[in-house]
Amino acid sequence: MIKESELKPENASFRETVPAGDYFLKVVKAGETVRILDLEGNQAADTLFYNAHNPTERYSAVDTIREQGNVYLTAGSKLMSSENNVMLEITADTCGRHDTLGGACAAESNTTRYALEKKCMHACRDSWLVAVTEHEELGMTKRDITHNINFFMNVPVTADGGLTFADGISDAGKYVELKAAMDVLVMISNCPQLNNPCNAYNPTPIEVLVWS
Amino acid sequence: MLQSAAPLYDDLIPGGSHWSFIMRRGHVLRLIDETGGANVGMLMYNPENPLERYNMPDTLKNQHTFLLTKGHVLLSDMGRVFASIIRDDLGWHDTVSGTCNADQVEKRWGKKTYQEAHNHYHRNGFSSFLNELAKYGLGKKDLTANLNWFSKVKTDDDGNMAYVSDHSYAGATVDLRFEMDTIVVLHTCPHPLNTTPDYPRHPLRYQLFKAAPVTDADPCKISSPEATRAFANTALYHMMQS
Numbered sequence: 201m202i203k204e205s206e207l208k209p210e211n212a213s214f215r216e217t218v219p220a221g222d223y224f225l226k227v228v229k230a231g232e233t234v235r236i237l238d239l240e241g242n243q244a245a246d247t248l249f250y251n252a253h254n255p256t257e258r259y260s261a262v263d264t265i266r267e268q269g270n271v272y273l274t275a276g277s278k279l280m281s282s283e284n285n286v287m288l289e290i291t292a293d294t295c296g297r298h299d300t301l302g303g304a305c306a307a308e309s310n311t312t313r314y315a316l317e318k319k320c321m322h323a324c325r326d327s328w329l330v331a332v333t334e335h336e337e338l339g340m341t342k343r344d345i346t347h348n349i350n351f352f353m354n355v356p357v358t359a360d361g362g363l364t365f366a367d368g369i370s371d372a373g374k375y376v377e378l379k380a381a382m383d384v385l386v387m388i389s390n391c392p393q394l395n396n397p398c399n400a401y402n403p404t405p406i407e408v409l410v411w412s
Numbered sequence: 413m414l415q416s417a418a419p420l421y422d423d424l425i426p427g428g429s430h431w432s433f434i435m436r437r438g439h440v441l442r443l444i445d446e447t448g449g450a451n452v453g454m455l456m457y458n459p460e461n462p463l464e465r466y467n468m469p470d471t472l473k474n475q476h477t478f479l480l481t482k483g484h485v486l487l488s489d490m491g492r493v494f495a496s497i498i499r500d501d502l503g504w505h506d507t508v509s510g511t512c513n514a515d516q517v518e519k520r521w522g523k524k525t526y527q528e529a530h531n532h533y534h535r536n537g538f539s540s541f542l543n544e545l546a547k548y549g550l551g552k553k554d555l556t557a558n559l560n561w562f563s564k565v566k567t568d569d570d571g572n573m574a575y576v577s578d579h580s581y582a583g584a585t586v587d588l589r590f591e592m593d594t595i596v597v598l599h600t601c602p603h604p605l606n607t608t609p610d611y612p613r614h615p616l617r618y619q620l621f622k623a624a625p626v627t628d629a630d631p632c633k634i635s636s637p638e639a640t641r642a643f644a645n646t647a648l649y650h651m652m653q654s
Contacts, residue, residue, distance in 0.1 A: 256552040262468070262510030265573065266604055271508070272571040282555060284513055301478075301508060303469020308491030312474050312642045325489075342463050343553040357567045361479035361504060363472050 203275035205292035205377050207233060207411050214410035220403030221322055221392035223331040226410070227252045228380045233291065233411045236388070237375040238352050240404035242368030244391035245351040246304040246324040248344075249279065249287050252383035255340055257281045261300040261347040271357050273298040273349060279378070282346075287384055292377035295370045299355040301363070304328075304348050305393045314395045324348075324389035331387055338385070350391075351376050353398060368398050413498045413589060413630075414440055419619035427613030428532070430540035430599040432547060434459055435590040435620075437650070440498070444617040445562050448582040451603040452561040452616050453511050453537045455545075456486065456494045457595040462550055464490045468507050468557035474638040478567070480505040480559070483635045485642060486588070492646040493639070494594045496632035499587035502580055506560040509573075511537030512604035521602075521611040534611055540599035548595055561586055563603040575605035589623045589632075591646050 209215070212235075218224045220243065228234045236245050251257035263280040265271045273279075275293040278286045303309075306325035310318040325345060332340040352370035357363055390406050393399065420439075424446065425431050435441055443452060458464035467489040475484055482500035485493045512520075517536040524534040537558075545554055562580035567573050602612045626633060626643075633643045 260510065260557075262508055262557045266509045269573050270571045271567055271573060282552070284515065301469060302473050303467065306470075306489065306491075308489065308645070309467075309470045309474070311645060312470070312487070312491045312638045316641055316644060346556055347469055355473075357478045357571060359566065359568060361477060361566065363476050363478045365473070365476075 201275045202294055202296050203292050204294060205235065207235070207377070209409060211411065212409040213412040215407065217405050217407050218388065218390045219405045220390050221327065222390055223327040224386070224388040224390065224408055225331050225335060226386050228384050228386055228410060230380050230382050233377055233379045234386060235375050235377040235409040236351050237407040237409065238295070238370045239372065239407055241372040241374070242352065242370050242399045243404045243406055244353050244393065244399060245406050246389040246391050247349045247351055248328065248346065248387045250344070250385040250387070251281065251287070252385045255338060255344055255385065257283050257285070258344065258346060259287060259349070264300060271301060273300055286381045288378040288380050290376060291379045295352055295374045295376060297354055297369060298376060299350040299353040300347070302350050302353060302355045304389060305391065310395065318395065321394060322392040324391050327389035327392070328387060365398060413624050415622040415624050419621055421620040423618055425600055425616045425618065427600050427615050428535045428611065430535070430544050432544040432595065432597040435594045435596050437590055437593050438623050439590055440621040440623045441588045441590065441596065442619040442621060443561055443586045443588070444619070445580045445582060445584040446615045446617045448580055448614070449612060450562045450580055450600065450614040450616055451606065451612070453541065453599045453601060454559040454561060455541060455556065455597040457548070457550065457554070458488065459593050459595050462548060462554065462595065464488045465554065465556055466494060466559070471507065474642070475636055478508065480507055483631055485632050485635070485639050487642055491642055492649055493591040493642045495588040495590045497586065498589045498632060499585060501584045501586070502562065504564040504579070505586070506563045506565045507557060509560055509565050509604055511541065511558055512602060513538035516604060520607070535601050537599050537601040537604070540601055541597060544597040560603055565605060575603065577608070591626070591643070592649070
């Protein structure tokens with residue numbers, strides 16, 4: 201569902217551009233709104249959310265889709281935690297659909313999906329592993345890396361149980377906006393994937409904005 | 413694909429229960445829906461390094477599928493094959509709906525405590541997984557998207573999910589051939605989308621067999637280029653072990 205936001209970028213309390221291949225880590229407080237902006241189009245923002253006070257509680261793809269009864273995410277979707285609590289709600293979305301089943305790229309999954317010799321290519325899980333090891337104060341490790349949302353990616357499920365990777369439906373300037381229902385740690389890998397036609401083999405920057 | 417027709421071991425897990433064990437590489441775990449209507453939640457870990465675990469997204473996207481059935485492989489997050497589905501009588505198993513927790517079970521089927529009902533108390537999948545995971549030093553951080561054997565959840569063109577009741581039947585069988593040593597954690601608690609009026613309590617019969625050797629023409633191994641490469645990764649892992 202396409203729903204535009206009334207929030208103005210010039211009123212944001214925080215703005216940061218995240219280049220492809222970098223991670224983004226920030227606590228968004230309950231009541232605040234975070235926008236992820238696809239600056240150049242069809243970029244994947246692979247995102248994990250954690251309860252900022254207890255990272256053992258985290259975004260759960262399966263709880264989210266089951267509780268809303270639909271496999272796609274868009275405006276109105278409530279993102280559920282592994283303990284079935286609402287973490288955030290998507291309050292605006294100019295893209296229309298986001299994927300939460302396809303997971304993230306990893307060096308190891310690149311070997312199976314593309315070719316064994318792709319194993320040394322930079323991948324989303326590597327970005328997250330760097331994020332948690334550079335922030336030891338969070339007490340997080342690979343154990344905390346779980347299923348994520350692929351904002352701006354389109355992965356349709358067919359009625360006979362197929363899973364397809366369709367061309368992106370995002371474009372330059374499209375965005376998704378989420379209002380936090382609890383204090384959440386937002387951890388994004390701005391996807392460095394060079395093998396996927398969805399982004400035309402060209403990963404690009406995103407911008408993250410927060411309104412208090 | 414079994415070395416002999418007689419199981420090495422045969423056991424029944426009551427409905428609404430949990431159990432776990434280590435499957436060794438080269439063995440088959442046969443899951444049988446004893447009464448019809450079963451749901452078996454399952455998680456998998458590498459006992460050598462439990463940070464390697466079943467990965468739902470990789471399993472689905474590598475095989476371009478939303479359902480699991482014969483011919484599919486169950487992938488770890490390290491690009492390797494925990495198990496191959498070498499037999500499936502049902503054609504559709506769910507791995508996207510997660511598991512039910514205590515609040516959901518109480519809301520749907522009421523609270524039934526141990527004091528009141530003894531071993532017929534209402535267990536839930538979330539607590540059941542944690543109970544078994546703790547036996548291996550694992551916990552909430554290790555919970556991930558689980559498999560739901562014998563359960564079918566389909567979608568329409570708009571992505572709306574529908575639980576298919578009466579999907580499984582008495583005697584329906586799934587054979588999992590393990591390609592790696594694997595911690596198997598399971599529960600027989602209800603599927604989280606099951607709305608049957610009474611708490612569904614269906615046992616699981618499971619049997620262990622020795623697997624026949626996996627050839628280069630094995631249907632799971634050649635089911636897709638992605639599966640072939642995952643088998644190659646698994647073979648490399650075993651080479652390093654020997």
